[in-house]
Amino acid sequence: MFVSLWHYLNGYVIVEVGGFALERFMNLMMNRELDVWDVCVVNNKIQFKMQAKDFKSLKPIVRKAHCRVKVIRKYGLPFFMYRHRRRKFMPIGLVVFLIMIWSLSSFVWLVDVEGANRLNSIDIVNSLEEQGYGVGKWKTSLNLRQAESYLVKAYPDIIWTALHFEGTRLVVEIAETVPPPDMMFDTGVVTDIVAKRDALVTSIAVYKGMPKVKKGDIVKKGDVLVAGQMPLGAESEELYATDSKAKVTGKTVYSAQGEVSLTQVKKHYTNEVSRKYCLKLFNHSFKLWDQKIKMQNYDTQVRLHQLHITRLFPLPFAYEVDYRIGYNKETKVLTMEEAKDMLLSQLWKEVEESLSKNANVLKREVLFKETADGVTGTLHVVAEEEIGYKVEANPLAQPEVSSEGENAQ
Amino acid sequence: MKPKKNVKVEAKKSLKEQISLALELPQEVVMDIPNITLIGNTEISVENFAGLLEYGQSKIRLNTKIGFLSIEGENLEAKRMTAQVITIRGNIKQISFN
Numbered sequence: 001m002f003v004s005l006w007h008y009l010n011g012y013v014i015v016e017v018g019g020f021a022l023e024r025f026m027n028l029m030m031n032r033e034l035d036v037w038d039v040c041v042v043n044n045k046i047q048f049k050m051q052a053k054d055f056k057s058l059k060p061i062v063r064k065a066h067c068r069v070k071v072i073r074k075y076g077l078p079f080f081m082y083r084h085r086r087r088k089f090m091p092i093g094l095v096v097f098l099i100m101i102w103s104l105s106s107f108v109w110l111v112d113v114e115g116a117n118r119l120n121s122i123d124i125v126n127s128l129e130e131q132g133y134g135v136g137k138w139k140t141s142l143n144l145r146q147a148e149s150y151l152v153k154a155y156p157d158i159i160w161t162a163l164h165f166e167g168t169r170l171v172v173e174i175a176e177t178v179p180p181p182d183m184m185f186d187t188g189v190v191t192d193i194v195a196k197r198d199a200l201v202t203s204i205a206v207y208k209g210m211p212k213v214k215k216g217d218i219v220k221k222g223d224v225l226v227a228g229q230m231p232l233g234a235e236s237e238e239l240y241a242t243d244s245k246a247k248v249t250g251k252t253v254y255s256a257q258g259e260v261s262l263t264q265v266k267k268h269y270t271n272e273v274s275r276k277y278c279l280k281l282f283n284h285s286f287k288l289w290d291q292k293i294k295m296q297n298y299d300t301q302v303r304l305h306q307l308h309i310t311r312l313f314p315l316p317f318a319y320e321v322d323y324r325i326g327y328n329k330e331t332k333v334l335t336m337e338e339a340k341d342m343l344l345s346q347l348w349k350e351v352e353e354s355l356s357k358n359a360n361v362l363k364r365e366v367l368f369k370e371t372a373d374g375v376t377g378t379l380h381v382v383a384e385e386e387i388g389y390k391v392e393a394n395p396l397a398q399p400e401v402s403s404e405g406e407n408a409q
Numbered sequence: 410m411k412p413k414k415n416v417k418v419e420a421k422k423s424l425k426e427q428i429s430l431a432l433e434l435p436q437e438v439v440m441d442i443p444n445i446t447l448i449g450n451t452e453i454s455v456e457n458f459a460g461l462l463e464y465g466q467s468k469i470r471l472n473t474k475i476g477f478l479s480i481e482g483e484n485l486e487a488k489r490m491t492a493q494v495i496t497i498r499g500n501i502k503q504i505s506f507n
Contacts, residue, residue, distance in 0.1 A: 027460045030492045039487035041466045048490075 011052040011076030018045040019067030028061045047072065052079075106139050109168040110306065110314040118176055119157055127154060128172070136282065136316065139165055167312030190241040193226040193388040195219045199250030202384060209244025219250065219387070228393045241393075248388040251362065256350040259376040260343040264332050270295070272326040280304070280318045288319075295326030339375045340368055347379035359385035443473040445504075452488075453480060453504070454496040461495075469497060476506045 017025060026046070029036060034057065039048040050058075052074065062069050084090060111128060113121035128134060133147045144163040151161045151174070160175040193209065201217045209226040213219055226246040229239040274291040301323040307315040334342070344366055355361075363382035368375055422430075429439040437444040437457055444456040455471060455478065462477060463470040469487075470479045485499035 023461045023464055026464060026490070030460070030490060033492050036490045037488060039464075039490055041464065046464065048487075 007051070008076050011074070011078035012049050013052050013055055013074050014047060014049055014072040015055070015058070016045050016047050016070045016072050017067050019065065021065045022046055022067065025061060025065040025067050028064060029058070032057060032061070052076065105168055105313060107168060108135055108137050108139055108142070108165070108170045109316045111135060111170045111172065113172045113174065115174045115176070119155065119174070124151070124155070124172065124174070133170070167310070168314055169312060189243055190228045190393050191243050191390045192224050192228050192393040193244050193246050193248065194391045195221055195223045195225055195250070195387050196389050197221050197252045197387060199252045199387045201248060201250045204246065204248045206246040208242055209246060211246070213248070225388050244390070246388060247386065249384055250387040251382055251384050252387065254351045254354060254381045254383065255378060256347040257376070257378045258343055258347050258350070259374055260339045260346070261374040262334050262339055263373070264334055266330045266332055267327040268330045269325055269327045274324045276322040276324070278320040278322070280320055281316060285320065293324055295324070297329060298324045298326045300324050336370060336375065340377070343368070343375055343377045344379065347377060351379060351381050355383060356385045359383040441474050443475070443478065445478070447501075447504070450501045452496065452498050453501055454494055456494045458495060471495070479505050479507065
């Protein structure tokens, strides 16, 4: 491949040699160390390729071997240039093209964030854009080291970052901090533990602080479960403020209500799709082609494709395709059983969202009521879960402690 | 008496050949004989040849130190031709020395 490129750049000719002593001609040629390739025989004549500059040195050989030489074709850049020597605008166009390629590739056309797990990469891209490190910026005008220090300062969760260009892409590599574990030692903040729901306390284990409730108590939402105070010692009644820590579990009740109609409208998607193509340049979008919409009902699905020259050179253009998928409305009459099932799953989903993650469901009770055109229902769920959460307390509110403690019991 | 016969055959070898065998030198360099490389039946390259005797589409004959090398086949074509090496491509049927 490189050899043929070299030949093209230097220019080569296809030569036809006719005559009687062709072998002698070839031997003479080889003795003079002429570079010759693709030698073939056509109608008792030989044709071969040789470098254009070697052609003159064939003359003495031709005379010796009594052959006739003819140039059939000329190939290569020098001949091409000679043929098009009058076309003034072609080199200008070539230069303009190269300048355009060079200048367009010296902009940033895409910002990519790598290594963001906890942090939102879109958020990082937006905040970089606000600082002037965004799409459409001249690459050499950006001081990446400054951007790095900005990122580290702006996001305490970024411990290390490196920005670099890959083609027209600005790659932001980040390393996030490891979240610190829950500390057991005193942070100096005074906190109480407060109930997050009405509950029946099933267990309480206090590591630090003054328990205000005991097992079997009924607490209301917002009640203090563990106060952030501790007596100094067994003899002294005096209290000091502290960061309370405890695990309090309780039985809580969740309920949800809802109704389901017996007649349900279902979407039945058809294969009819009408598309709309748009070309997007930054925030502008140009409609390229819009198919007529024949369907009555349809949902729209939007897909965005960024245009690239290889993965390294994303272009500032994207094309957007809107797929409008038609559907037929279909009404379906449910049986009472199906409606109840549907309602139950809806209600359960609702309750599940508000349940804490490691809640233990003890009881599930559902009451249905059949109406004229559907069913209504209430779901009660009894769960055991952790009910306490920390609230910063006022360290001065100490005197009330003893009286409150009595109330709770 | 087979061993003795073998000894006699070895003695017939030229001095140059014996040296190149003893010192494990490449024979084509020491003795100026052709180095022929064949790739399947489509390409043959001959290094160290003395000249062309006949050149045609179906037969190419080369002069070498050890005799005439004739290559027969179909659509033979010299891909490269310099004073040192000739590379011939085509459908090679037969290679013979005479």
